[in-house]
Amino acid sequence: MQVTVSAVAAWMTSFADVVHANAAYLTELDSAIGDADHGANLDRGMKAVVALDASTFDSASAYLKKAGMTLVSTVGGASGPLYGTLFMRIGAALPADGEVTPAILGDALQAGLDGIVARGKALVGDKTMVDALTPAIDAYRGAESQGVPAALAAAAKGAADGRDATIPLVARKGRASYLGERSAGHQDPGATSVTMLMESAAAMHVG
């Protein structure tokens, strides 16, 4: 099974479109418990990713690594290093020839999550993007035997469940943590955007 440059480029384009369409919504979520810039920052970064010329990359791995570096260089804040690390680690974990099995793709997603945890030091329950990404990968693993499309669809569902579960949580990382108890009752913006990423991934054609 092949993960091609065009497949991951389409994934990035789809994610960029969703982020752009929901930039005001993400910023609104962020203004409730953060600093009101998540939508605008991620939108700016994903526009720069989409502007990359996919035809100049000879592998999905190289393309994703560059996408990650582009985000780090354009986004700033916490989401730049976190999303940048996610894409760079996924890219680095993909084989250069793009030949994958469902398990290899799952390992790549796990590598991305591990990178985010190493960079941001957030654990499950801290009310961050980790709370959506962790159940997404668990769900992927659970559906892995049914093939990549089914596993990615399960991952998107897992992410959405994790995102919704951030609402009652008290934030322990990032700027929202300064709110203490007052952060409860709000959906985490990072968990929301990373769910959009997994929903875009579910639409990705890997064949």
Add this chain to the structure above:
Amino acid sequence: MRVDANHLCTFSQDLATSVQRCDTGAMKKLINDAADVVSESLLGVEAAHSDIVRVDHDQKVIYRKSAPVAGKVGLISGGGSGHEPMHGGFVGMGMLDAACCGEVFTSPVPDQMLAATSAVDGGAGVLHIVKNYTGDVMNFEMAAEMAEGTEVATIVVDDDVAVKDSLWTAGRRGVGTTVLMEKIVGAAAEEMRDLAAIHALATKVNATGRSMGMALTSCTVPAAGKPTFDIGDDEMEMGVGIHGEPGRTRLKIASAKDVTEMLCAPILEDLDFKGDVIAMVNGMGGTPLIELYVMYNEVDKYLKSHGVTIVRRLVGNYITSLDMAGASVTLLKADDEILKLWDAPVLTAGLRWGC
């Protein structure tokens, strides 16, 4: 928290007021385009202070004109814009070699710190002065990891006593002590102390400096176009951060005397400051100097009555939050070494004496 009918009533009135303000009141700022605020302000910095600094407009980095200084440890700080004069106003002889300017309230990206790190390396290594905010810490950390051929040390400033439970948050925020550190460590770097000594001094300053701030109004981020948070006309936020992050409590507005006690008591509870201190009574950007001097008088009296003597001070706008009204108090223990470095010459746009 208990919510009763009275509270709800006040809250809904506040909400109505603020909604009205957002709907009817256009943001009033002296700008051309919200998207160009940072880049155009950097053009202004360069035009005004070309004797002291030069500006890399692509990377949005303000450099000391004479950087790199051979044999001197390079000092870099940076963060989101909107806190002027910090950090760009503190670039020059006796303070920083470079300030990396992010978007308003958004940390700069590693490319900026990487460019600055190699540009100010005079052969003795570079110190990154980072305020403890998640984004700043991560972006500086990535830059330090990527820096090749330059020895980099990092100090993370976390002096805000308003953040009570550091274990369950991103930790104490880095605020006013950063300004005092940049001055003191800058003077030590001019003495050609090595990187390990500079880092040890920065660690000492961070360990002996504490701050707490409060806000009377919200600030308005140009790109957002509306106030960051809603606050009633008769309310204040005690323990606010420098981006309008919520503090410890929302209270009815009080006198300067009472506000002073609310700011200073938690600082003195956190660290024993008995003896000599350097004090900073800092404006958040929207409070006039006359009020800051009223505050200074109260701070001076309060500290005296608690066995603390101010031997050096700053009164003014040094670490701001755009147009937020309010003030913060920073105290730093002052021994002979610290005072000697504090009194050493400095020539920057925001701080200059002795030269």
